[in-house]
Amino acid sequence: MGYFAKFAVPHPSPAIYASMIAIGVTVFLVIFGLTYFKKWVYLWSEWITTVDHKKIGTMYLIAALLMLFRGGVDALMMRAQTAVPDNKLLDSQHYNEVFSAHGVIMIIFMAMPYIMAFMNIVVPLQIGARDVAFPRLNAISFWLFFMGAMLFNISFVIGGSPDAGWSSYFPLADNEFSPSVGTNYYMIAIQIAGIGTLMTGINFITTILRMRAPGMTLMRMPMFTWSAFVTSIIIIFAFPVLTIALLMGTMDRLFDTKFFATTDGGMDMLWANLFWVWGHPEVYILILPAFGIFSEIIPTFARRNIYGYKSMVISMVVISLYSFFVWTHHFFTMGQTAYVNSIFSITTMVIAVPTGIKIFNWLLTMWKGRIRFTVPMLYSIAFIPLFTVGGVTGVMLAMSAADYQYHNTMFLVAHFHNVIIPGVAFAVLAGSTYYWPKIFGFMLNERIGKWAFWFLTIGFSLAFFPMYITGLDGQARRMYTYSEATGYGPLNFVSFIGTACMTISFILIVYTIYYSIRHSPRHVGGDPWDARSLEWATHNPVPEYNFAIIPQVDSREPFWDAKYKGHELFKGDYKKIHMPNNSGVPFIMSAIFFVFGFALVFSMWILAVISLIGIFICMAHRSFEIDHGHYISVEEIKETEVKMGGNHK
Amino acid sequence: MNIKWSLLVIFFVIVTVLTGCDPLMVLDPKGPQAQTQANVIWISIAIMSVITIVVCAFLVFVLVKYRDSKLPKDYEPPYIEGNHLVESIIVGVPILIVIFFSVVTIISNNKVEATPEKYKGQDPLVIYASTSDWKWHFSYPENGIETVNYLYIPTKRPLEFKLYSFGPITSFWVPQLGGQKYAMADMVTTLHLAADEEGEMMGRNANFSGKGFAQNMFHVEAMSQAEFDDWVKEVKDTAEPITEAKFNELLKPGYTGQLTFTGTHLGFSPAPEHDHGSKDANEDANDEYMEHKHAPSNSKAAPQNNHE
Numbered sequence: 001m002g003y004f005a006k007f008a009v010p011h012p013s014p015a016i017y018a019s020m021i022a023i024g025v026t027v028f029l030v031i032f033g034l035t036y037f038k039k040w041v042y043l044w045s046e047w048i049t050t051v052d053h054k055k056i057g058t059m060y061l062i063a064a065l066l067m068l069f070r071g072g073v074d075a076l077m078m079r080a081q082t083a084v085p086d087n088k089l090l091d092s093q094h095y096n097e098v099f100s101a102h103g104v105i106m107i108i109f110m111a112m113p114y115i116m117a118f119m120n121i122v123v124p125l126q127i128g129a130r131d132v133a134f135p136r137l138n139a140i141s142f143w144l145f146f147m148g149a150m151l152f153n154i155s156f157v158i159g160g161s162p163d164a165g166w167s168s169y170f171p172l173a174d175n176e177f178s179p180s181v182g183t184n185y186y187m188i189a190i191q192i193a194g195i196g197t198l199m200t201g202i203n204f205i206t207t208i209l210r211m212r213a214p215g216m217t218l219m220r221m222p223m224f225t226w227s228a229f230v231t232s233i234i235i236i237f238a239f240p241v242l243t244i245a246l247l248m249g250t251m252d253r254l255f256d257t258k259f260f261a262t263t264d265g266g267m268d269m270l271w272a273n274l275f276w277v278w279g280h281p282e283v284y285i286l287i288l289p290a291f292g293i294f295s296e297i298i299p300t301f302a303r304r305n306i307y308g309y310k311s312m313v314i315s316m317v318v319i320s321l322y323s324f325f326v327w328t329h330h331f332f333t334m335g336q337t338a339y340v341n342s343i344f345s346i347t348t349m350v351i352a353v354p355t356g357i358k359i360f361n362w363l364l365t366m367w368k369g370r371i372r373f374t375v376p377m378l379y380s381i382a383f384i385p386l387f388t389v390g391g392v393t394g395v396m397l398a399m400s401a402a403d404y405q406y407h408n409t410m411f412l413v414a415h416f417h418n419v420i421i422p423g424v425a426f427a428v429l430a431g432s433t434y435y436w437p438k439i440f441g442f443m444l445n446e447r448i449g450k451w452a453f454w455f456l457t458i459g460f461s462l463a464f465f466p467m468y469i470t471g472l473d474g475q476a477r478r479m480y481t482y483s484e485a486t487g488y489g490p491l492n493f494v495s496f497i498g499t500a501c502m503t504i505s506f507i508l509i510v511y512t513i514y515y516s517i518r519h520s521p522r523h524v525g526g527d528p529w530d531a532r533s534l535e536w537a538t539h540n541p542v543p544e545y546n547f548a549i550i551p552q553v554d555s556r557e558p559f560w561d562a563k564y565k566g567h568e569l570f571k572g573d574y575k576k577i578h579m580p581n582n583s584g585v586p587f588i589m590s591a592i593f594f595v596f597g598f599a600l601v602f603s604m605w606i607l608a609v610i611s612l613i614g615i616f617i618c619m620a621h622r623s624f625e626i627d628h629g630h631y632i633s634v635e636e637i638k639e640t641e642v643k644m645g646g647n648h649k
Numbered sequence: 650m651n652i653k654w655s656l657l658v659i660f661f662v663i664v665t666v667l668t669g670c671d672p673l674m675v676l677d678p679k680g681p682q683a684q685t686q687a688n689v690i691w692i693s694i695a696i697m698s699v700i701t702i703v704v705c706a707f708l709v710f711v712l713v714k715y716r717d718s719k720l721p722k723d724y725e726p727p728y729i730e731g732n733h734l735v736e737s738i739i740v741g742v743p744i745l746i747v748i749f750f751s752v753v754t755i756i757s758n759n760k761v762e763a764t765p766e767k768y769k770g771q772d773p774l775v776i777y778a779s780t781s782d783w784k785w786h787f788s789y790p791e792n793g794i795e796t797v798n799y800l801y802i803p804t805k806r807p808l809e810f811k812l813y814s815f816g817p818i819t820s821f822w823v824p825q826l827g828g829q830k831y832a833m834a835d836m837v838t839t840l841h842l843a844a845d846e847e848g849e850m851m852g853r854n855a856n857f858s859g860k861g862f863a864q865n866m867f868h869v870e871a872m873s874q875a876e877f878d879d880w881v882k883e884v885k886d887t888a889e890p891i892t893e894a895k896f897n898e899l900l901k902p903g904y905t906g907q908l909t910f911t912g913t914h915l916g917f918s919p920a921p922e923h924d925h926g927s928k929d930a931n932e933d934a935n936d937e938y939m940e941h942k943h944a945p946s947n948s949k950a951a952p953q954n955n956h957e
Binding site: 092093096163164165169171172177178262263266267268269272302303304305307308309310311331333334335337338341342345346349350352353356357359360361363364366367368369370371372373381384385388389392393395396398399400401402403404405407408409469472473474476477478479480481482487 | 671673674675676683685686689690693694697700701704705707708711712715716717720724725726727728729730731735736739740743744746747750751753754755757758759760761762763782816817818820822824827828829830831833834835836838839851853854855856857858859860861862863
C-alpha cells in the first residue's frame with residue numbers, strides 16, 4: 001500500500017471523487033462503444049496514424065473543445081465561489097488548484113490547439129498545397145500536445161493539481177511551498193506539449209515558405225496565412241525560452257538544484273523573467289492568428305477586399321517584433337528603477353499603434369461593403385468594440401505608475417479576459433462556424449448559432465466589466481473569498497450571472513453541432529459563403545489530395561477573380577499525386593512520452609529510463625525507415641472528383 | 650446596433666457606479682503618491698473613452714449604412730486598395746497619443762519612485778515591512794518597535810517602506826496611499842509613500858502566496874505625528890520585547906491577529922540588503938542582478954538603520 005500512497009490526492013473532496021467516477025465511466029463507455037461498434041480499426045487507420053493536415057486539424061479542434069469544457073467548468077466553479085461574500089463552496093486549497101488549472105488549460109490546452117486546428121486545416125488549402133512540409137512531424141506535434149494535455153488533466157485525480165497559479169512563480173512553486181506533485185505535472189506536461197508546439201512552428205514556416213502555389217508571392221498570401229507565418233516565427237523564438245525555464249524548474253523540483261531558489265545564489269525573479277519572456281509573445285501567438293481569422297471573415301461578409309493589405313502585414317510584423325520587448329510590464333512592481341519601467345511602458349504602448357491600424361483597417365474593409373450578418377460576421381463585429389475596450393485598458397495598464405494600482409487586481413483580470421475572449425475565443429468560434437462546412441461538409445445552424453453568440457457577448461460583458469470596478473476598489477485577484485464589509489459582493493454576483501450566460505452559450509454551441517449533424521443539409525457545394533480565398537476553390541469536405549490540380553495564382557484573391565473576373569485557376573490535366581503514408585510511430589512515441597512524463601512527476605526513475613530508451617528507439621526507427629509515400633492514380637482522382645460534384649474538368 | 654446599446658448601458662452602469670456609491674479605493678487617494686496615480690488613471694480613462702467612442706461610432710455608422718438589407722439590389726462594393734491619407738491618419742493620431750502618454754508616464758514614474766515632492770525637506774520614517782506565510786511584520790527601527798498585521802503611520806511625513814519576504818513573493822499594497830511593490834526573499838525593494846490625512850485604510854498582500862493569501866491583509870491607520878509619538882511611547886511602556894525564538898515561531902505558516910513588540914527583528918534576522926558601496930538608501934531597491942551576484946557574501950550585512 002505504501003508504494004501507491006503517493007498517487008493519492010492530497011486534498012480530496014466530493015467533487016474530485018465524483019470526477020474520478022465520471023472519468024472511469026467515460027473511459028469505460030468509450031472502450032465499450034469502440035468495441036461494440038467495431039471502430040477500433042477505423043480509429044487506428046483513419047485517425048491515430050493519420051498524417052493528413054485536415055484530420056490532424058480536426059483532432060486539434062475536438063481536443064480544444066473538450067479542454068474548453070474543462071477550463072469552462074473551472075471558471076464556473078471560481079465565479080460560483082466568489083459570487084457571494086464568505087462563500088464555503090470551495091476552500092482555499094481547491095480554489096487555488098482550480099484557478100491554476102483554469103489558466104493553464106485555457107491558454108495552453110484550449111486556445112493553442114484551437115489556433116493550431118485552424119493553422120492545420122486552413123493554411124495548406126489557402127496556399128494551394130497538398131499537405132504541410134513535414135506531415136509526420138505534424139502528427140508528432142499533435143500527439144505530443146495531446147499527451148501533454150492528458151498528463152496535465154489527470155493531475156487532479158492522481159497525485160494532486162498544481163496550485164501555484166498558471167504563472168507558477170517561484171519560490172511559491174518550489175518544493176518548500178508546494179510540496180505536492182502538482183507543480184511537477186505543470187512543469188512536465190507543458191514541456192511535452194511545448195515541444196509539439198515548437199515543431200509546429202518549424203513545420204509551418206517551411207510549409208509557407210516552400211509550398212505556395214505558383215504565382216503566390218509573399219505579398220499575395222491571404223491574411224490568415226500571413227498571421228500563421230508570423231506566429232510560427234514567434235513560436236520558434238519564444239518557445240525555447242519556455243523549454244529551458246521549465247527544465248530549470250523541473251530540476252529545482254526533482255533534483256534540488258537552486259536556479260530559482262532564494263538561497264545559495266538562486267534567483268526567484270529569474271523565473272518570472274523567463275516565464276514572461278515566453279509568456280508575452282505567447283499571447284501574440286494566440287492573438288495574431290485570431291486577427292488572421294477575422295481578416296478572412298470580414299472581407300467575405302462585407303463582400304470587399306481587405307483594406308490596407310500592406311499595412312496589415314507590416315503591423316503584424318511590427319507586433320511580433322515588439323512582443324519580445326515588453327515582458328517587464330508583467331512585473332513593473334518588482335523594484336526596477338523608474339528609468340527601466342519607463343522604457344517598458346513606452347515599448348508596450350507602442351504596440352497599440354499597429355493594433356489600432358488593424359482595427360481601423362477592419363472598419364474600413366466594411367465601409368462601402370455589403371454586410372451580411374451571419375454568425376461568423378456577428379462575432380467579428382462584436383470583436384471590434386470589445387477588443388478596443390480591452391486594448392485601451394491595456395494602454396492604461398502599460399503606464400507603470402498607474403500599474404502599481406492595477407497590478408494583481410481584478411482590473412488586470414478584466415483586461416486580459418477582455419482581450420483574450422473577444423480576441424481569441426470569438427475568433428475561434430467564428431472560425432469554427434466559418435470553416436465548419438470546409439471540415440465536415442455541412443453548415444452549422446445559424447439560428448441557434450446567433451442565440452449562442454448573444455448569450456456569449458452579453459454574458460462576457462456582465463462577467464468581466466464589473467471586474468474593472470472591483471479592481472479599482474481594491475479587490476486583489478486570486479482571492480478565494482472576501483468579507484461582506486468590502487462591498488465587492490454585488491458586482492461579483494453580476495460576474496457570476498455573466499458566467500452563467502456564457503455557460504448557456506457553450507451548451508448552445510454544443511447543441512448547434514448536435515442539431516446540425518442531424519438536420520443540416522449535406523452537399524453544400526464548395527463555396528457556401530461566397531468567399532474569396534483559395535481554400536474555397538476545392539470541395540467540401542476536402543478530398544485527401546486537397547486540389548486535383550494545383551491552382552495558378554496571379555492576384556491576392558485568386559478564387560474571387562476566378563468566380564467573377566474570368567481568371568483560370570486550374571490549368572492542365574490530372575496527374576498522379578504523391579502523398580505521404582500514414583504512420584503509427586508518432587502516436588506510439590508520444591504515448592511513451594506520456595509514460596516518461598508520468599514517471600518523472602512521481603520520480604519513478606526506472607520507468608523513466610525505460611521510457612526514455614523507448615523514445616530513442618522510436619527516433620532510431622524513423623531514421624532507418626524507408627518510406628517513399630504513395631501515389632494516387634489519375635483514375636482514382638477522376639472518380640473522386642465526379643463523386644464530389646466535380647467543379648473541375 | 651444591439652452591441653452599441655449594450656455597450657452604452659454598460660458604460661452608464663460604470664459611470665453611475667463610479668460616481669454614485671462610495672468612491673472606489675484607488676480613486677479616493679489619501680496621499681500624494683496615490684493622488685499622482687489617480688490623476689494618471691483619470692487622464693487615461695478620459696482619452697481612452699474618446700478613442701473607444703470614435704471606434705464605436707464609426708462601427709455603427711458602417712453597420713447602419715452598408716448592411717445588405719439596406720442597399721440597392723445592384724450595389725456591388727468597390728475594390729479599394731488603401732489610401733495614403735487615411736492610413737497616415739490612423740498611424741499618426743495613435744502615435745501622437747502614445748507620445749503624450751509616454752511623457753505622462755515618465756513624469757509620473759519618477760514621481761512615484763521618489764520621496765513625495767510635498768514633504769521633500771523632511772527626514773523620512775523608514776519602516777521595514779516583511780511577510781511570512783501569511784502575516785505582515787512591520788519594524789520601526791527609528792522607534793525601536795515592531796507590529797504584526799497592523800501599521801500605524803504619521804501623516805504629513807514621507808514614509809520609506811523597505812519590503813522583503815520570508816517566503817513566496819508578496820506585494821505590499823495600501824491602495825489609498827499608493828500603488829504596490831513586491832516583497833521578495835533575496836532583495837529589499839523600496840516604496841515611497843506618505844499620508845495627507847488621518848484615517849483608517851485597508852492594506853494587503855496583493856500577490857498570490859498560497860493557501861492563506863486571501864487573509865493576508867493588514868490594518869493601516871494614519872495619525873498626526875503627536876498621536877503617533879504617543880502610540881510609540883505607549884508601546885514602549887506596555888509591549889513585550891521581540892525575541893529570536895518568538896520571531897521564529899511567528900515565521901511558521903499560519904495566521905495571527907495583531908501583535909505589538911518592543912525592539913525589532915532586524916538585529917537577529919536582518920533584511921536581505923546588499924552593501925555594494927552605495928551609501929544612498931534609496932538605491933538599495935534598485936540593486937542590479939549583477940551586483941547582487943557578485944556580493945553574495947555580504948548578504949548577512951547589518952541593516953543600515955541601526956538605531957537602538
